[in-house]
Amino acid sequence: MTTQRIDIAIVGGGLVGSALAWGMRALGPRLAVLDASDAHAASQGNFGLVWAQGKGLGMPAYVGWTIGSARAWPQLAHELRTHAGVDVALEQTGGLHPCLSQREMESRADRLERLHAQAGVERCDVRMLTRDEALARLPALGPDVAGGSFGALDGHCNPLRLLAALRTGLRRAGVVRTHCRVEAMAPSADGFRLLTDRGEVAAERVVVAAGRGTQRLAGMVGLSVPLVENSGEVLVLERMRRFLPFALETIRQTDEGAVLLGDSHEPRTDAALDVAVLGAIARRALRVIPALASAQVVRAWAASRVLTPDGFPVYAQSAAYPGAFAVACHSGVTLAAAHALELAPAILGGSLPAALAPFASGRFDHVRAAA
Amino acid sequence: MFARLPETGAEAVVVAIDGADFEARAGDSVAAALLASGRLASRATPVSGAPRGPFCLMGVCFDCLITIDGVPNQRACMVEVAPGMRIDTQQGAPPLGTGAA
Amino acid sequence: MKTCDVAVIGAGPAGLVAATTATSLGLSATVFDESASPGGQIYRAVTTTPVRRPELLGVDYWHGANLVRPFRASGAEYLPATTVWAAARGAEAFDLGVSGGRPGTRIGGTFAARTLLVATGAIERPLPFPGWTLPGVMTAGAVQGLLKSSALVPAGRVVLAGSGPLLWQVAWQLASAGVAIDRVLETIPRGRLAEAMRHAPGFMFSTYLARGLELIRAVRRRTDVVEHVAELQARGDGRVESVRFAVDGEWTEVPADLVVISHGVVPNVHLPAALGCGLEWNPDQSAFQPVADAWGGTTEEGVYVAGDVAGIAGAQAAEARGRLAALAIANALGRIDAARRDALAAPAQRALATALRGRRFLDALYRPSPEFLRPRGAVPVCRCEEVTADAAREAVRDGAVTLHALKSATRCGMGPCQGRSCLATAAELLADELGADCAALAPPSIRFPLRPVTLAEVAAWPSRADAEACVVRGE
Missing domain, CATH: 1.10.10 (Arc Repressor Mutant, subunit A)
Structure with a gap:
C-alpha cells in the first residue's frame, strides 16, 4: 500500500471541514480532505440560516464569535463567487424569531436580556417587536403571533450550494478530496498516520471535522469530543412567488422560491422520518403563517445534528499531540465564515486563537467524571 | 394534434380553458380536455420559464401542472373534468395562499 | 379508526387479484387507487372507456374486465382517485396518510391496515434526449391512455420513437384507429438481436411471441420503420416541430406535431422504498426493484409487493403475483395454514412460470443502448x-x-x-x-410525502405527545 504524504489532512468533507479547507486552500495539493460522504450528514440536512440573535447564553465567547462570523459572511460569499463561480444566495436582510403567546414573548425578552447582560459580550443588533411591528414587516403573520425578536444581522443562504461551491472551489485550488472512510489514526514520528479504506495517508497535522464521526476519531489523537443525540426534520414546500422579505427562525424562503419549514429537536441520531413530527412542524408553521395551508409539501428530510452537551462548539487542540485539532459544531453555515477566514489561518499557524480557549473540550471533563 | 374518434357516446361537459368555453367529454381528464382543445402546453416552469405540457398522463411526471378552479399546480392528468370547471394554464410559481387547503 | 387486514395500493391486475383473493379468504381489504376507475395502466378505463370499437384496443385489453368483475363482487373497499402519501408503522398496524377523492367527495386523514400490499406497478423509463421536455413529446403510455380513457387519437404528423412491446402495441392501436404514423424510429442498436438470441429458446414458448410478431408485421405494412436509430433530437419553438435522428452517424430531420416515445417501463418503487424495504439493482432491466421472496414478501415485515413494482414481468405475471402475495398475507395473519396456502398457490405458481417465459429475451433485446441510458x-x-x-x-x-x-x-x-x-x-x-x-450503488433514500400534499393535510396527521415535544419553542 502506498502512503500519500501531505501537510494537513482534514477528516470530514462537510460544511465544517470544507470551510476550513477553503481557508487553507493555498496549500493546494499538500492539503487533503478525506470525506466519508454520509448520506444523512448534517451538512446535507442544514436549514441554511446565518443566525446570530439569541445565541451565546452561558458562553459569552460564543456571542462575539457568532456575530463576527455573520459580519464576515459577505466576504466568504464574495470569495466563493469569485473563485468557485457560485452564488450561494446569501441574504442578510434580518431574521425574525416569532413568538406565539405572551408567555413566549416574555421568555424571549428575558433570554435576550440575560444574554446581553453577560460580562464583556458584544451587543447584537436585536430587538423585540410588538405584534403590530411584526405585522408591518410581514403581513402574512397569523393571529396567534404575539410578536417576536428581530435580528438585523441575521439572514440565510443556500446551504447545499454553499457545500457545492466549497467543493468546486477546492478542486480548482488543487486541494485533494478523497472519498474514503478513516478507520484509524495514530501519531507518528513526523505527524500522523491515517488508515483509510482507500489506503494510508501521512500528514504533519490533522484536523478532525467529521460531524457525528468526530467523537470516534478525535479520541484516536488524544481529544475527547462528547456529542449528544439530536435529530431534526424539515419540510419543503413548492416554489412560490417571493413573499418572505427575510428569514424566520423556522421558516425561510429560498432564492429559488421553495419554502422550508423546520425544525424539530428529537432525541435520536438516526435520520428516519417521523410523520407525526412532520405534522407537528406543519401545525406550528400554520400558526405563524396560516396562508401556507394550501401550499403543497414536496419533500421532507431528517438529519442528525452535531451537538455537544451544552450546544456550543468544540474547538480543541490536542495537548498530547499538538498537531491534532478537532472541530465540532452545529451551526456550520453561520460559522462557515469564521471557520474559513479566522480558524483556518490559525490552524495553519499552528495554534488556536486565544479567543477560542473557552471552547476547549476540557469543559466537559467534569460531566464525564460525574457520570 | 388530437382528434376524437367518432361515435364515442360520452356526453358533453363544458369547461372554460383560459376563459374560453370548450366542449370536453365526460371521463376526460383535464389534460385530455386541454389536448383535445388543441393546446399542448399547460404551463411555463418556475425554474426557467420553459413551456411544458402533458407528458406521461399517469400522474408521475408532474409536467402537466395547471390551475383548476383557481387552485394552482394540480396534475391535469389526474383530475376529471366537471361542468363549469375553470382550467387556466399557468406561468411560473404561484403566489402565497392561492390554493385550496 | 377501523383497521383493515390488508391495504392494497394500486388497482392494476396485481392489486385487483390480490384484493379479490384476500377477501375470498375472509380478510378485509381496502384498495387505494390513484386512477378514477380500476384496471391500472394496462386495463385503464376498461369499465368506462368511450371507445366503441372493441377490436381497436385488442383482446388482451378487454381481459381486464374479467378481473374487475370479481373484484367488484368481492366486497373489498375501493377508493378511487386517492393517493397514499405516507405510511408509518404503529404498534399494531400501519397508519396511512391518504389524500384525494373525487371533487366534492374529498378523502383525507389516516387509515389503518395490518399489512400493506404494494401494487403500484411500473412507470415509463425516462429516456432523456435533447428536446424531450418540449410540449408535444409524450410517452407511449400517455397516448395509449388518451385512447382508452377519452377516445382521443393523435392527428397531424406523428412520429414514434424508442423500442419495446409498448411502442409496437401503441403503433398498432393507432394504425388500427386510422392514424397515419409518419415514422417509427426504432432504437435497438445493431447486433443486439444476435445477443438476445441466446435467450430465444425461452421466448419460443412465450405467449407474447405470436401476438407480438403479428403486431409488428401489421405496423410495418403501413408505416415507414427506421431501424438502429442511435440518436434523437426533438426541436421546436415552444412545442415540437420536428425530429432529427441519426443512423450510423447520418442525420435526418422530419417534421412532427407529436413525438411518442417509449423505452419500456421500470418499477414504481417509491412506496416500498420509503417504507424502508431493501432495494436491489436488476441488471437485466437496468432499474431498482424491491428485494422480495417468491411470495412478494419484502425486507420489511408486513409489507408485500406484487405486479410490476416487484420487477417488470407484465400483466399475466402480475395476476399470479397478486394472488401469491394475498395467500402469503392470509397465512401470515393466521387465516390459512401453510399447507392450504401452498395448495392454493400451485396454479398461480404455474401461471407465473408460464408468464415469465421469454422475459429474458425481451429484456435483452429491448435494453436501451448506453447512449440513451x-x-x-x-x-x-x-x-x-x-x-x-x-x-x-x-x-x-x-x-x-x-x-x-x-x-x-x-x-x-x-x-x-x-x-x-x-x-x-x-x-x-x-x-x-x-x-x-x-x-x-447504494439505493436512493426515498421519503414521504410520496406525492405533494398540502401543508394542511400534513398538519392533519394525528398528533403524538412525544412528537409535539420535539417542536416546542417555549424556551
Whole structure:
C-alpha cells in the first residue's frame, strides 16, 4: 500500500471541514480532505440560516464569535463567487424569531436580556417587536403571533450550494478530496498516520471535522469530543412567488422560491422520518403563517445534528499531540465564515486563537467524571 | 394534434380553458380536455420559464401542472373534468395562499 | 379508526387479484387507487372507456374486465382517485396518510391496515434526449391512455420513437384507429438481436411471441420503420416541430406535431422504498426493484409487493403475483395454514412460470443502448429541476459519489415528481462517472410525502405527545 504524504489532512468533507479547507486552500495539493460522504450528514440536512440573535447564553465567547462570523459572511460569499463561480444566495436582510403567546414573548425578552447582560459580550443588533411591528414587516403573520425578536444581522443562504461551491472551489485550488472512510489514526514520528479504506495517508497535522464521526476519531489523537443525540426534520414546500422579505427562525424562503419549514429537536441520531413530527412542524408553521395551508409539501428530510452537551462548539487542540485539532459544531453555515477566514489561518499557524480557549473540550471533563 | 374518434357516446361537459368555453367529454381528464382543445402546453416552469405540457398522463411526471378552479399546480392528468370547471394554464410559481387547503 | 387486514395500493391486475383473493379468504381489504376507475395502466378505463370499437384496443385489453368483475363482487373497499402519501408503522398496524377523492367527495386523514400490499406497478423509463421536455413529446403510455380513457387519437404528423412491446402495441392501436404514423424510429442498436438470441429458446414458448410478431408485421405494412436509430433530437419553438435522428452517424430531420416515445417501463418503487424495504439493482432491466421472496414478501415485515413494482414481468405475471402475495398475507395473519396456502398457490405458481417465459429475451433485446441510458451534454435529466446530464456528471466529479449526494449537489430529483423521472438516469450517470456498476450503488433514500400534499393535510396527521415535544419553542 502506498502512503500519500501531505501537510494537513482534514477528516470530514462537510460544511465544517470544507470551510476550513477553503481557508487553507493555498496549500493546494499538500492539503487533503478525506470525506466519508454520509448520506444523512448534517451538512446535507442544514436549514441554511446565518443566525446570530439569541445565541451565546452561558458562553459569552460564543456571542462575539457568532456575530463576527455573520459580519464576515459577505466576504466568504464574495470569495466563493469569485473563485468557485457560485452564488450561494446569501441574504442578510434580518431574521425574525416569532413568538406565539405572551408567555413566549416574555421568555424571549428575558433570554435576550440575560444574554446581553453577560460580562464583556458584544451587543447584537436585536430587538423585540410588538405584534403590530411584526405585522408591518410581514403581513402574512397569523393571529396567534404575539410578536417576536428581530435580528438585523441575521439572514440565510443556500446551504447545499454553499457545500457545492466549497467543493468546486477546492478542486480548482488543487486541494485533494478523497472519498474514503478513516478507520484509524495514530501519531507518528513526523505527524500522523491515517488508515483509510482507500489506503494510508501521512500528514504533519490533522484536523478532525467529521460531524457525528468526530467523537470516534478525535479520541484516536488524544481529544475527547462528547456529542449528544439530536435529530431534526424539515419540510419543503413548492416554489412560490417571493413573499418572505427575510428569514424566520423556522421558516425561510429560498432564492429559488421553495419554502422550508423546520425544525424539530428529537432525541435520536438516526435520520428516519417521523410523520407525526412532520405534522407537528406543519401545525406550528400554520400558526405563524396560516396562508401556507394550501401550499403543497414536496419533500421532507431528517438529519442528525452535531451537538455537544451544552450546544456550543468544540474547538480543541490536542495537548498530547499538538498537531491534532478537532472541530465540532452545529451551526456550520453561520460559522462557515469564521471557520474559513479566522480558524483556518490559525490552524495553519499552528495554534488556536486565544479567543477560542473557552471552547476547549476540557469543559466537559467534569460531566464525564460525574457520570 | 388530437382528434376524437367518432361515435364515442360520452356526453358533453363544458369547461372554460383560459376563459374560453370548450366542449370536453365526460371521463376526460383535464389534460385530455386541454389536448383535445388543441393546446399542448399547460404551463411555463418556475425554474426557467420553459413551456411544458402533458407528458406521461399517469400522474408521475408532474409536467402537466395547471390551475383548476383557481387552485394552482394540480396534475391535469389526474383530475376529471366537471361542468363549469375553470382550467387556466399557468406561468411560473404561484403566489402565497392561492390554493385550496 | 377501523383497521383493515390488508391495504392494497394500486388497482392494476396485481392489486385487483390480490384484493379479490384476500377477501375470498375472509380478510378485509381496502384498495387505494390513484386512477378514477380500476384496471391500472394496462386495463385503464376498461369499465368506462368511450371507445366503441372493441377490436381497436385488442383482446388482451378487454381481459381486464374479467378481473374487475370479481373484484367488484368481492366486497373489498375501493377508493378511487386517492393517493397514499405516507405510511408509518404503529404498534399494531400501519397508519396511512391518504389524500384525494373525487371533487366534492374529498378523502383525507389516516387509515389503518395490518399489512400493506404494494401494487403500484411500473412507470415509463425516462429516456432523456435533447428536446424531450418540449410540449408535444409524450410517452407511449400517455397516448395509449388518451385512447382508452377519452377516445382521443393523435392527428397531424406523428412520429414514434424508442423500442419495446409498448411502442409496437401503441403503433398498432393507432394504425388500427386510422392514424397515419409518419415514422417509427426504432432504437435497438445493431447486433443486439444476435445477443438476445441466446435467450430465444425461452421466448419460443412465450405467449407474447405470436401476438407480438403479428403486431409488428401489421405496423410495418403501413408505416415507414427506421431501424438502429442511435440518436434523437426533438426541436421546436415552444412545442415540437420536428425530429432529427441519426443512423450510423447520418442525420435526418422530419417534421412532427407529436413525438411518442417509449423505452419500456421500470418499477414504481417509491412506496416500498420509503417504507424502508431493501432495494436491489436488476441488471437485466437496468432499474431498482424491491428485494422480495417468491411470495412478494419484502425486507420489511408486513409489507408485500406484487405486479410490476416487484420487477417488470407484465400483466399475466402480475395476476399470479397478486394472488401469491394475498395467500402469503392470509397465512401470515393466521387465516390459512401453510399447507392450504401452498395448495392454493400451485396454479398461480404455474401461471407465473408460464408468464415469465421469454422475459429474458425481451429484456435483452429491448435494453436501451448506453447512449440513451447515459446521456451527455445539455440534455435535461431531471425534468422538474431542469438539471442537465453534464451538470450531474460534473457534480459526481466534484465528489457527489452517492445518489443522495448527487441529489443534494444538483437538485436532481428534488422537484414535485420526487425523482421518479430521473432516478434511473441518475443511477446510470453516477455509475458511468465512477466507472462502477449500478448494482454497486447504494439505493436512493426515498421519503414521504410520496406525492405533494398540502401543508394542511400534513398538519392533519394525528398528533403524538412525544412528537409535539420535539417542536416546542417555549424556551
